[in-house]
Amino acid sequence: MTELTIALDAMGGDQGPDIVVTALARALSSYTQVDFILVGDQQVLQPILDRYPAISQSPRVTLQHASQVVAMDDKPSAVVRAKPDSSMRAALDLVNNGSADACVSAGNTGALMAMAYLTLKPIPGVVRPALVAPLPQQDGRQSLLLDLGANPVCDAETLCQFGIMGSVMAQQINRQSYPRVALLNMGREDLKGNDTVKQAAQLLKATPGIHYIGFVEGNDLFSGRADVIVCDGFTGNIALKACEGMAELLYHNLKQSIQGHLLTKVLAKLLFKRHKKSWQWLNPDQYNGASLLGLRGVVMKSHGNASANAYFSAIAHAIDEASVELPQRIHDRIEHALLAQVSDNRNE
Incomplete structure (x- = not known):
């Protein structure tokens, strides 16, 4: 594996930095070619690190001080300006300036999405970034569900882009050569659903390189019928x-x-x-970690009350995405899709 650096927001989440440090200890031994930057209040973190000589003495771990903490009940619109030196913002800045290849945080979801959007910026051509997470399937594989709440309301173009980004992720992370992409709907029939979903279906059908299979229902989420399941954030969050x-x-x-x-x-x-x-495969810890797709860097959102094992899974998912340069892969596919649209419009 190419050597990577992962930035960890040590102060985010309900469980505090102890969980992050415990997960880091496991990650150090599991990923010997990966460096880590632990971001947070040094006065809080140092006593915890002193209990883990393998971390405090490791040349692969750097502690970066951040004086502020984003609370779970902070308003996203307020923390962007009010807490410029938060551990969350500092971890994202490390990705933005190239010091880290990915950021992992268990902090306030809304604040993380707002800060990541402003700090890293969307990939050119991407309308909206999306939260995506894996779901276990009956055949033992995993499917991807997006969006999970980043975009409560979506137009057809946005849903189509979710399908493209999800397909790239399924290819690169789940090693599926031709992922089956579906739209979550109130029925499988073409006549079912609102106008937005129907329009998105037509766009996905016309998108080159996308294996669109039609609509799926809620009872198909774990059936293995689709590898990528697309919906707006309102629907996805409720379903999850x-x-x-x-x-x-x-x-x-x-x-x-x-x-x-x-x-x-x-x-x-x-x-x-x-x-x-x-x-x-029933252990929920291994599915912890929702990726914010569509940004110029890898951002992994861990569940706020995640255990150390679950937080380790989020770190592992971030490493997987960074190792295949997932943002660049999505950039290339989005660019290809946009060029194809321009070509079709000219031919018309």
């Missing part, structure tokens, strides 16, 4: 939160059922031990 809520309900009910009897507890423990690898 509904799935998370259902997963929590199933886990709670299963746990209550198992703990209700000693025999079921013993059998469940034996079953899990025997089929541990088969059940690993």
Whole structure:
């Protein structure tokens, strides 16, 4: 792997910097060719780092002081100007000036999107960046769902670009040579849905290099029918939160059922031990990390209450995207699509 540098916003999130430092310790041993810049309040971070000699003594870890912290309840429009020396802004600046190849933050989602947009700027031709995250599929693979909340309202052109960006990501990260792209809709029939979704479908059909397969419904999110599922941020956020809520309900009910009897507890423990690898795909930690696609740099949003293992997954996803230079790949595909549109317009 080409040597990379990842900037970590150590002060963002609900769990505090301890989680970030613990995840960093694992990342150091897992990615021996990657350097890290830990960004945050030095007075807070140094005592934590002193408990981890492998980090504090590593030449691959740099501590950069930032005097301000973006709180989870801060208004995005306010923090951009009010907190120029926040750990979040400093981590993004490192990507912008080329000192880091990616930024990972578990902080305020709205603030991260606003700061990333202003700091890194969108890729030329991209209408709106999108939040995208992986979803487990029945066949053991992963699909991509976007947008997850960055853009509550989208026009047809924006949805089409989401499909293009998602397709590039599926090719580069999930190693799918010809990803199946679909639009999330209230039915699979062509007549279903609003005008925006129908117009987006026509644009995707006409976009070269995109394997558009039509509409999918909510019950297709985990079926493996599509590799990239596109929707506006309002729909995507609700869909994702509904799935998370259902997963929590199933886990709670299963746990209550198992703990209700000693025999079921013993059998469940034996079953899990025997089929541990088969059940690993159910672990939500490995899916933590929503990427902000469409910017000139890699920005990874970790869940605010992520565990150390989950935050490590976000770091791993950021490394994967940086290693394949995903923003440049998206730039090339968007440019190609725009040139094709210009050519079609001239022919008309």
